[in-house]
Amino acid sequence: MPHRYVKAIVQIRSGPYTRDGYGVSIMNGDPAAEPKLIRTAVDQAVNEAFIDAIDTYEMGWKDLAPYKLEDWAGNPALAHLQQSGPPAGVEDGAAPIQSFAVSNHKCLKCKENLTNAEWELLGRIPNLNRESLVYCFEHILAHLKRKLPEPVLTDFEEKRNS
Ligand SMILES: [Zn+2]
Structure with missing residues (x-):
């Protein structure tokens, strides 16, 4: 005061x-x-x-972008969002059923395809370029796994073990 x-x-x-x-x-x-x-x-x-x-959830960005093209919506990241939509599992009610379906991303180490949930998990590691560092859950490098927010990791493991 x-x-x-x-x-x-x-x-x-x-x-x-x-x-x-x-x-x-x-x-x-x-x-x-x-x-x-x-x-x-x-x-x-x-x-x-x-x-x-x-x-920070980018809520409403996609809906507003067409009206703000001259402004902030001109940036390439947002153009990408408009074309592809948010990552799977982010929308309401998506995921649980499909999240352990197989994605088309292969683990660099074991060459197995990641599940969608594993692919989403990679996306939750801060500053990770998951296009180049693709790992299944078993093979995520330890120092990267440590960067995952605790609730995200817990949620992943709960779903995985259920
Ligand atoms: Zn692997």
């Missing part, structure tokens, strides 16, 4: 995935004299935090 700003941090969870978002709101005025300012600032900061978190 002495600095007259509010910072909100939220975490949203969708299935095994969580995302953080933050928002900041500055109070133009004296909150001691005008307590309403606090409530407004908190509301704004929280709203901004949710938008920030949801944006």
